[in-house]
Amino acid sequence: MSSFGGQMAEYPTISIDRFDRENLGARAYFLSHCHKDHMKGLRAPTLKRRLECSLKVYLYCSPVTKELLLTNPKYRFWEKRIIALEVETPTQVPLIDEASGEKEEIVVTLLPAGHCPGSVMFLFQGNNGTVLYTGDFRLAKGEAARMELLHSGGRVKDIQSVYIDTTFFDPKYYQIPSREECLNGILELVRSWITRSPYHVVWLNCKAAYGYEYLFTNLSEQFGVQVHVDKLDMFRNMPDILHHLTTDRNTQIHACRHPKAEEYFQWSKLPCGNTSPNRIPLHIISIKPSTMWFGERTRKTSVIIKDFLSHICPVNAYPNVIPIGTTVDKVVEILKPLCRSSQSTELKYKPLGRLKRARTSYPDSEEEAGDLFDDPPLVPVRHKVPTQQTLQPEVFSVTVVSQNQPGKPRQTTGAYKEGSAQTSPMTNFVDCPESNSESEEELDSVASPQGTVDPVTPHLQKSEMDAPQWDVFFKRNDDIADDGSENFPSSAEAGASQSPRLFSDSDGESTHISSQTSSQSTHISEQGSQGWDSQSDTVLLLSQERNCSDFTSLHKGGYRPRIKENVPASQIEQNYQKDACSDLKSRAHDANIVPDVGEPTAVSSEKHSTKADSQSSSDFEIPSTPEAELPQQEHLQYFYEKLATGENILVGRNKKAHS
DNA sequence: GCGATCAGGT
């Protein structure tokens, strides 16, 4: 959990993502996104009471976050006190001390964070300097450089401090696949499975409340199958998401939840209860998105550099996550080289001409930049919040958003035009209506910022950046199985489909396959960029059938699944098979992936042995042959096929071990 | 009964 207490040194009278303790007296609140760990105290009686007394205190967030928050009855008491701020629209917010009447103004700009729907970063500009609070974010390398509002006059704004999400600020995360890569891998895997029969279904085992929407929408679009979810009312005003969801359990793709979902899975039962329509049992595979997975098996030798932080180049950087075993000071020491003091004293100059802009060409003179601002990046949407944007190149004439508040319906200025919801040609973010009902307005999806982002971008050479080094994730530990006898077939061989089977398969029932893929997606379509989350970057696949085989494959640019399977005892028919299985399992150490969800039913003794071995983990570190080439898409397909059919992929045992 | 905290789990 974030160590951020909610307050920033420069502007201690406002609180962000924390609403308890010392934050109870804040003059204004800000919520970066709708994830529980950023909402501590937000519905506590103490704060609720304060709201009743302090009528000038408001909560500011993005339109989408407001919508998501108010959909939950527990937070509905905030309804009259939330002010949705349009993304990428500098807005002036008054900070009033109700006791003394003292008033201060601060300009805040919401920048898309790419973490989950509605997630934003907050850029504050006021008397104590410019500071940036990132919240949880996931931006692709170079994306910060494309944010116009982080720049001014052709260069990065002078940022005093950055309050940054350091979750992945660790060398072990030096390489995180792109969303696009993950998405592509998932799409193919899902395709290979659901096309087998109407009874082959996929369960997307999602943890967080939000952040997987892009996965749902892309899967739905790709296969014409809506995703089953428990609730979708929070998206009622977000058609681009809503249209891809359903509460009808009769679909092949599920993202429903249940406390005992994992248990259900063992029994070929979906969280929603579906088991066997027409008495024909379902064949389920589960895909578990996880970014952390990548940090668990990579070598910690690479140095990561932060594209984001180094670009922002602030005077100070405050980490919000302090890894165990270290201290704030130590992390700060690591961050320092990226801050101004250690850079060549002078400000880093980054020509805007290098910025990748959604719009035509980017001006590189300040003057032209001014034109840019004259044409607001984002046109305030509809009737709701009247906003006035008169941005001049460096001069902020801000917009005071006072929204339909009880007492004062505010509006602000005239610059706002009703119906000006058009997406300006340059907008590159999603414009979601925050209103409900009356809006028949649809979300404008615009090209989302490409790629997702790694909060921290690995510092690699460009060539390396272009192609994820998958081997880092799948290479087996050197200390494990070094005889090479168990190497998996090289991708080329695997693709040859001659992998012997370790086990006979019983068609589908309970193989426990799990594989991981990673990636993020650069996005495709026109889904709202803000809806793309970071967690779906990595994926863990579990099938309820099978258990011991595992393989990895990679394909350049693509994703590499890691599969592990639990083999029902009944399926273990030969000793050598079992051994092989145990063997493999013994290598997996990290488990966090559910391994052994053993078989529900009869557990034979053999099964037991297998189970024991896999108890701690079901992930296999797949060895990779040094000379082996990254698997190509076709090879991957081959693996998927095997996975889907329940066949096993031989791991080299002296035969086609490597190529 | 609710909230906060902690433990444990995925």
Next chain:
DNA sequence: CACACCTGATCGC
């Protein structure tokens, strides 16, 4: 570990 939760037990009001 932390991602972002959830459940259950305990304690206090």
